[in-house]
Amino acid sequence: MIKFFRKIRQKMLTENKFSKYLLYAIGEIILVVIGILIALSINNWNQDKQQQKILNNIYATIKADLQQDILNIDDIITISQPIEKDYLAIINQTRKKEDFKDCKSCKYVNFGYPDISLRKNGFELLLNYNQQNNTSNGSLSIKLNSLYVDLSNKISIKIEELTVNNNSFAEIVMTTQPWFADFSFYGDVYYSDDFIEYALTDFGYRNRAKNSYDLYFNRYIPYLKEYKIKSSEIIDLIDEKLENE
Numbered sequence: 001m002i003k004f005f006r007k008i009r010q011k012m013l014t015e016n017k018f019s020k021y022l023l024y025a026i027g028e029i030i031l032v033v034i035g036i037l038i039a040l041s042i043n044n045w046n047q048d049k050q051q052q053k054i055l056n057n058i059y060a061t062i063k064a065d066l067q068q069d070i071l072n073i074d075d076i077i078t079i080s081q082p083i084e085k086d087y088l089a090i091i092n093q094t095r096k097k098e099d100f101k102d103c104k105s106c107k108y109v110n111f112g113y114p115d116i117s118l119r120k121n122g123f124e125l126l127l128n129y130n131q132q133n134n135t136s137n138g139s140l141s142i143k144l145n146s147l148y149v150d151l152s153n154k155i156s157i158k159i160e161e162l163t164v165n166n167n168s169f170a171e172i173v174m175t176t177q178p179w180f181a182d183f184s185f186y187g188d189v190y191y192s193d194d195f196i197e198y199a200l201t202d203f204g205y206r207n208r209a210k211n212s213y214d215l216y217f218n219r220y221i222p223y224l225k226e227y228k229i230k231s232s233e234i235i236d237l238i239d240e241k242l243e244n245e
Contacts, residue, residue: 051133058129059238062122062144066231069118073228076114077221083108084217090209095200100191107185109199110169110208113162113216116224118155123148140237147230151223158220165215169208 082105089095090109100106123144130136174180179194199205 055129056242058122058125059242060122061125063235063238065119065122066235069116070228070231072116073224076116076224079114080217080221083113084213087209087213087217090199090206091213093206097196097200100196100199103191104189106191106199107183107189110166110205110212111185112166113220115159116155118148118152118227120148120152140234140241143230143234143237147227147234151227151230155220155223155227158215158223162212162215162220165208165212169212172204 086095086103086106086109089099126141126144130141177194177198179192179198182190182192183195184190
């Protein structure tokens with residue numbers, strides 16, 4: 001092709017057809033420019049396609065993270081249902097001595113809660129992607145920030161408050177109550193008569209149960225339920241976005 005154009009140029013020059021040669025030269029330049037623009041467009045298209053593939057993989061990771069978080073939250077809610085009844089029985093003073101016989105979850109009142117570690121791998125990948133490419137993700141980005149920054153932070157604060165509350169109570173009973181050495185958090189459930197008497201009559205145990213209940217069931221669990229709802233909404237948005245690509 002290059003030899004073909006060269007022969008045309010040489011023929012025009014030898015025939016002294018300068019005006020025609022000039023027009024031809026301009027046309028050749030235009031063709032070269034068009035070729036360059038086409039090549040750039042193809043290159044940009046390939047780059048955009050590659051970037052979109054990376055972004056879609058990040059969204060898929062976020063979706064997987066949220067799906068696992070939802071499963072973990074469902075487990076926590078299920079585990080917490082009998083524990084909530086045990087808390088209320090102590091707070092409302094409706095628990096009786098014989099109730100402790102087969103109560104597997106009574107031991108968790110004031111002594112624990114189901115923790116959760118929210119998965120943020122996909123969101124961190126998205127933050128890095130947006131920072132490197134100086135981009136954002138519109139309304140989806142706003143929802144993700146609301147979930148992973150605002151709501152996640154509230155959950156972390158409640159987990160920290162619950163941990164401090166439970167640890168401080170454990171420290172108190174460990175140093176003041178002789179039944180603590182026989183108290184078992186694992187394996188078969190055993191409640192000594194001393195512990196049962198303490199749980200039914202000690203005002204400090206009841207007051208701590210009220211405080212723990214507020215942290216656990218009036219804040220922590222509602223935040224987890226909100227997280228689950230918002231996660232489901234974001235999963236739907238991600239599915240819609242991936243389907244339209």
